[in-house]
Amino acid sequence: MALAVVRLLFPAGTCAIRAGSVVQKAAVHSSAARSLRYGWWAYALGERTSPRLNRYSKIICVDGNLASGKGALAQQLADKLGMLYMAEADTFYVDKMTGEKQPLPLSFNGMCSLEKFYTDPKAADGNSYRLQLWMYAMRVLQYSDAVEHLLTTGQGVVLERSPFSDGVFLDAMFKQGYIRKECVEHYNEIKNISICEFLPPHLVIYVDQPAQEVQKKLKQSGKSYLQNVPLQYLQSIEDSYKKSFLPKIRETSELLAYDGSQAQDVERVAEDIEYLKFEKGPWLEQDDVSYHHMRMLVEDKQRVSMLMSIPKFLPEITIGAHDFDEKYYAYRSLPGKKYARGYNEDVGDKYIWLK
Template identity: 70%
Template sequence: MALRVIGLVVPSGANAFKAVNVAQKAGVHTSSVRSLRYGWLAYALGERTTPRLKQNSKIITLDGNLSSGKGALAQKLADRLGMLYMPEPDTFYLDKMTGEKEPLPVDFNGMCSLEKFYTDPKAADGNSYRLQMWMYTMRLLQYADALEHLLTTGTADSEVPRSVLCSAQRPVRSRQGVILERSPFSDLHYNEIKGISICEFLPPHLVIYVDLPAEDVQKKLKQSGKSYLQNVPLTYLKSIEDSYKKSFLPKISSVDGVFIVCRPQVAEDIDYLKFEKGPWLEQDDVTYHHMRMLVEDKQRVATLTHIPKFLPEITIGAHDYDEKYYAFKSLPGKKYAPGYNADVGDKYIWLK
């Protein structure tokens, strides 16, 4: 399928929120890309998750229509609860994961355009399909990043002697929860692809739905600085609203609570939630171990969306894929693994 090109650039074990800031240190006969990651040995030597799960070690998602105020509320809640806020991913989320200084061409980012989706939703070139599939994959990768953050914070993974010590030998630090705008669970397109991928993940602990009428959403969009959003049809906005209320919210009812938000004291309301039901309560250190192994392998996560279907309008054939592969490899710093490309200034390559 078209999105198989994702395999060219998905980093293994990368955190989107760490990729830009973490500097790899290379020494003699050590690879800058062979970072010491959590694995079976750390688990066998005592690394456990459940002792560090505290009250706010949760995954919370905010859902709602376009421009419904999800982002502002999510940021407010994250600050109030001491959680990590992850904004809704855009089409260039993959570039943020790989730490690109500037976004790569769209040929390596789903070959789709959000602006074209709103101005020409029925474009014959398959842009709408590619965009929605690409964004589902980006949300899946971001959700994996959120789970990895939840399961990893509070440990000293980069310090091997400490990371393999049993919990009794070091201070117990709590896992930090994450608040996201939307999630792959609220994506209502392409049931076959969603069915074979979302089943590998636990749902959010809490879903908060921001209930803003479609008419108010359209008024806000008309005042937007983005011209391609100013003429979004009301029928489209109403269809999103109906999909949430008639399909997503009933299906996600297994989550501990679903808020219909129209009040400012939502953060205080969260403090009183008991979280007494849901699949998270059925987990133990063994299942957390397997989940952690999955979500740190972003290539494996991305591959979950691959299905053997041929759609002429959007499928990338072998020759096109080969062409794009070598086009990607010809970009500065992409011929070899990070740290081994002299064309971008990597030093002492022969010692690594």
């Protein structure tokens, strides 16, 4: 399957790159080739998570329709509260995690295109569902980065959307006839076996921008492929948020909702957060033992990516053994990919025989 290609991209010891920060992790130095990482020995020797957590050690997800203003709110809110801002994951998020200087070809990034989706959402090659499933995977990987950062440093994280809200796009795609019913069933199966491994965000902030206003903003954007996004698709996203996602997420997370103009008042949003008591949700039940197991999961990106891979045939995402083999060797032939990082002469690595 297309997601299986993810496994090619995570050599042992891979760590996510975080905007503007380098996180130091308590661990035991196991070899010269690996960075210090948190592990069983670190926990046995006394490393604990709870002492570094404070009132703002929270994961906040800002949700909303396309061009609703959620990105600006998320970034300003993170600056205001002293939290880490993580921009919305895109189809090239894996490249950011592995530190690529230039994005790798689409064949190593889900074999899907966001631009193609907006220009030809009913493409016969199954691009729409590959994109949806790949974006869910990217959001899961980003969410694991957010949890890892929170538990490792104690600093809270503000995200744009999350894997918990990703289903609104699936609903909209299906309602508009962009994907088949079998794709919806496959997506739900993948989500059911993966999302349960993560705790929901502490707080969800929803920016309510009417679909008509969203369409106007998209037409004014500089991206040509966003000029003709159907109003029905945007309305379906809005409906799915209000009828499906928001009622469900408020059972486990705090929820704040603002219209487009209110969301521009960051001071007001920050003040509203101050008044929240955060008295519900599974985060209240956690202790250092569960934090330990959580950290072990989220730092292992191969393990996280495997949560979203099941052996099931679906034409939109399935590739043959020969095609997969071809992609594997094509990836290994890229500069610096033949051996583990630091052991490739073709990219200037030196003193390899001493490592």
